[in-house]
Amino acid sequence: MAVKINIKWSREKTAFEFKDRQSLSEIRLGELRQCCHEWSRVPISGITLIYAGAMMKDDNAPLSCFGIKPNGIINMMGTRPTKTDIQTLTTNGDPEEYALIVKIQTTMDKARQLASDLLPKFQAAVQDYLRAHPPPTISPPSSTSASPDSNLSEDQGALPTTATGGRPEDPSRMSAARKQLFELHVGLSESFMQALLVFDGIECKSNHEVARATRREAVKETQAWMDQVDDLQAQVKACDRAMRR
Incomplete structure (x- = not known):
């Protein structure tokens, strides 16, 4: 059974299928980021992935640890640079x-x-x-002065x-x-x-x-x-x- 992951980038959407995987625990975040890079041509280091409002950071972590639900959508952020920019x-x-x-x-x-x-x-x-x-003006100490609280x-x-x-x-x-x-x-x-x-x-x-x-x-x-x-x-x-x- 293939694992399908939905991605939304601005107005564009896609879905990646990992046909040789049985569950999200078998897919690392870094693999998904690489797929997003190949699809969007946004540099890998410029890709931010967000699910349920939380940023997905550890590329070595399995996708199962991010709480992705069936048919859940991962939002991708990043800018595709032009040749002139680069x-x-x-x-x-x-x-x-x-x-x-x-x-x-x-x-x-x-x-x-x-x-x-x-x-x-x-x-x-x-x-x-x-x-x-x-x-404050410092006055000479008197015998009736209270001791300062040293604590x-x-x-x-x-x-x-x-x-x-x-x-x-x-x-x-x-x-x-x-x-x-x-x-x-x-x-x-x-x-x-x-x-x-x-x-x-x-x-x-x-x-x-x-x-x-x-x-x-x-x-x-x-x-x-x-x-x-x-x-x-x-x-x-x-x-x-x-x-x-």
Whole structure:
């Protein structure tokens, strides 16, 4: 009995039959990806397969582990490059290198847009927060002064204590200004880290010189944004610690 797998790519549809297989457990994802490549002429490294909203990643995994139901449809994403695209962007006209470059550039475009939209907003919010919470004037200790709590949490989501002291507020009870900083920091950090993980997972052959250079510059630029975010967050945490004293 042949195994039939339905594929949808944009408006195009096809079905691959594996006549020598008895079940999905006998077919590896990499084999299906190769079939999609031969059918669509999209470079293998530029093919993304999705089933039930989840990305299918491990090419060595059997298709049975993805929960594909009878008559289920796997969605394929990817762009078929033109000869001009390949010759213009790649080192030696390799369509696989072209797909890697497109993946790097697409990820970088998203990260760059995020940096353009939110990084200035985070910088301005941090400066507003620091101006609103200047370092307190340090008074000489007195015999009646309460001892500082040396075990206060310094988690990145923790709030400064209130003016009257006490433990840091719960993140769910943050002031509007502090909550905005928390959300911007988390959003930027996670997004830039995801981009770096994408770049780290892209394997370029030694002769893919353009792809390697493109990835190197993407990592450098994204890491610079990460460093800015970390520096701003360090300023906020230093301000919070000063307010706890």
